[in-house]
Amino acid sequence: MEYRYLGRTGLKVSEICLGSMQFGWTAGAELSYQILGAAYDAGVNFIDTADVYSRWVKGNKGGEAETIIGNWIKRSGIPRHQLVIATKVRTRVGDGPNDEGLSRAHILLAVEASLRRLQTDYIDLYQAHWHDEGVRIEETLRAFDDLVHQGKVRYIGCSNYPAWRLTEAVWTSEHYGLTRYETLQPHYNLVHRAEFERELAGVCRAYGLGVIPYSPLAAGFLTGKYRPGRSIESARLNRASQHFNERNWALLDQMEQLGKDKGDYSISQVALAWLLADPLVTSPIIGPRTPEQLQDNLRATQLKLTQDDKKLLDEATRWE
Numbered sequence: 562m563e564y565r566y567l568g569r570t571g572l573k574v575s576e577i578c579l580g581s582m583q584f585g586w587t588a589g590a591e592l593s594y595q596i597l598g599a600a601y602d603a604g605v606n607f608i609d610t611a612d613v614y615s616r617w618v619k620g621n622k623g624g625e626a627e628t629i630i631g632n633w634i635k636r637s638g639i640p641r642h643q644l645v646i647a648t649k650v651r652t653r654v655g656d657g658p659n660d661e662g663l664s665r666a667h668i669l670l671a672v673e674a675s676l677r678r679l680q681t682d683y684i685d686l687y688q689a690h691w692h693d694e695g696v697r698i699e700e701t702l703r704a705f706d707d708l709v710h711q712g713k714v715r716y717i718g719c720s721n722y723p724a725w726r727l728t729e730a731v732w733t734s735e736h737y738g739l740t741r742y743e744t745l746q747p748h749y750n751l752v753h754r755a756e757f758e759r760e761l762a763g764v765c766r767a768y769g770l771g772v773i774p775y776s777p778l779a780a781g782f783l784t785g786k787y788r789p790g791r792s793i794e795s796a797r798l799n800r801a802s803q804h805f806n807e808r809n810w811a812l813l814d815q816m817e818q819l820g821k822d823k824g825d826y827s828i829s830q831v832a833l834a835w836l837l838a839d840p841l842v843t844s845p846i847i848g849p850r851t852p853e854q855l856q857d858n859l860r861a862t863q864l865k866l867t868q869d870d871k872k873l874l875d876e877a878t879r880w881e
Contacts, residue, residue: 562604562862565843568743568771570716574607574645576837576862578773580846585625586615587850597633599852603859609846611649611690612675623654624678631680641681648675649720651690663693665704672708688718688746692726698733706740718744724760731768749774751783751832752804755880766841777836777845778829779804785813785828812877826864833861838871
């Protein structure tokens with residue numbers, strides 16, 4: 562496992578980040594502990610979660626993934642400083658009018674709840690999950706800045722920000738001397754490129770933001786398990802089905818052949834290797850539901866795509 566600096570910071574993170582949306586959803590607590598332990602043993606020190614995971618599951622209230630991670634850290638005995646824990650704030654986690662958003666009031670309450678669930682006294686990377694048009698960016702950044710000065714948060718980042726809001730945030734921090742977003746967590750993969758590449762990539766490059774893409778396997782589509790005429794049950798089928806078209810079926814065949822040519826690598830490993838080959842990308846966020854899926858994903862770090870390999874995939878998924 563290689564380690565990369567997180568944006569402009571001096572913090573080093575593993576080139577693969579372990580996501581946790583599946584914890585408390587498609588992976589129960591004990592299975593989640595197994596995945597976390599196996600990832601750490603393989604050299605993964607970067608874990609991403611959110612306070613809302615997994616509120617959408619019947620019977621859940623939100624915070625389940627953070628709780629699982631906190632319990633695992635406690636039972637594993639791993640020194641806290643050996644882990645880089647990232648979580649997020651913004652999405653609704655309660656029923657009151659102030660139980661969502663990026664207001665100072667909600668952020669200060671939400672961070673305390675995340676710290677309790679994670680059983681830690683600091684968060685390495687605290688991220689705005691979505692931008693909030695109802696709150697001035699200065700208010701959000703001043704609240705984050707206070708948390709950094711209090712030692713409850715080390716660095717801040719954002720996810721799902723449009724380019725205009727991300728640029729505004731960086732400029733606001735520079736103007737007022739506030740802690741700055743150091744990372745962007747975008748939706749980015751081989752079959753969903755335009756949203757990031759059109760404008761956000763340029764902003765990240767210009768201001769030195771670390772890029773930690775989520776959904777690198779396109780909700781499972783880029784694993785190759787979905788094929789024409791094949792019926793499969795999956796919790797993420799609805800999201801994956803948006804990629805069902807002739808162009809992308811041909812892409813899977815191309816990726817499968819490329820993997821074989823490079824040494825018996827899977828389609829998912831090729832998809833992750835494509836991201837790892839981009840110098841702008843710090844660490845793709847994987848979401849394995851089983852230890853077997855984890856091992857498959859981790860093997861992507863051994864696949865080094867050439868410029869020609871990457872160009873081939875770039876051309877196959879070009880957007881206009």
